[in-house]
Amino acid sequence: MEIEGSVALVTGANRGIGLAFSRALLARGAAKVYAGVRRPEDFAEPGLEPLRLDVTDHDQITAAAATASDVTIVINNAGIQAGPGLLEGSLDGARRELEVNYLGAWAVSRAFAPVLAANGGGALVNMLSVASWRANARFPGYAASKAAEWSLTNALRLGLREQGTLVVGVHVGWVDTDATAGVEAPKTEPAEVAAQTMDAIARDEPEVLVDDTARRVRAALSGSLDLLYPTA
Incomplete structure (x- = not known):
């Protein structure tokens, strides 16, 4: 679809990837x-x-859909990483991850689906992760929430097909944001995530594999578990 002249909404737009999406x-x-x-x-x-817009607040979502009734692109970017380790710590953080990363994206998508339909179909973008496909013992709740959001993305792609809405899933490894400041690993700049996502929207492509990590993990899904979780 055409980005020029469009009207967009980005959740979690105050910093990091969300701000990069908005600027792009x-x-x-x-x-x-x-x-x-x-x-x-x-x-x-x-x-x-x-x-x-707090994506866990029903009233705010409803009000946002009424205010932004001219939207043609919705980007579900809001997300948190707050859960415990695998075998210790309160599960409250994991519940919060599901509320924001999965149920929040679902609630926003529900509210804006009729808006997109009324405006010609448009595009719905979900900011996902390689964690959608590969579990992580350090951040099991986050990975589970992203796996659920990936499933939701696929369901939305089927459910919104008839109204002509392009549904895009964006997958990437580590991104250079405040949340990953303590991670020692190669990272992608938020602006690169945004740029590739804009290209996908313009080309009507349903999936974005931003970096080598995303492409490698995506390919491994069709192989044995050893490809996803090597022992050495």
């Missing part, structure tokens, strides 16, 4: 970009229209 949309000619943030009063990015 403007750079590609979007006519308006709603920046979904928890505290609009603390957000002042030039060119963006702050919109109060």
Whole structure:
């Protein structure tokens, strides 16, 4: 679909990948970009229209869909990593990950599906991860929430096909954000994630494999478990 002249909403737009998405949309000619943030009063990015949106708050989602009724692109980017390790720690963080990363994306998608339909179909983008496909003993709750969001993405692709909505899943390994500051591993810049996602929207492509890690893990899904979880 055409990004130039479009109207977009990005959740979790205050920093990191969400802010990169918002800036990329403007750079590609979007006519308006709603920046979904928890505290609009603390957000002042030039060119963006702050919109109060906590993806776990039903009333805020409903209000956002009413305000942003001109949207043609929705990017579900809001996400957290808050869960415990595999064998210890409170499960409250894991429940929060599911609420934000999975159920939040689902709730926003439900609310905006009729908006997209009314505006010609448009595009729905879910920011996923290689964790959608490969579990992690350090962050099991996060990986589980992203696996659930990947399943949701596929269900939305089927469910929104008749209304002409392009559904895009974006997968990537480590991205250079505040959340990964303590991770010693190669990282992709948020701007690169955004750029490749914009290209996919423009080409009507349903899946984005941003880096070598995403491409390798995606290919391993058709092989043995040893490919996903090597023992050496």
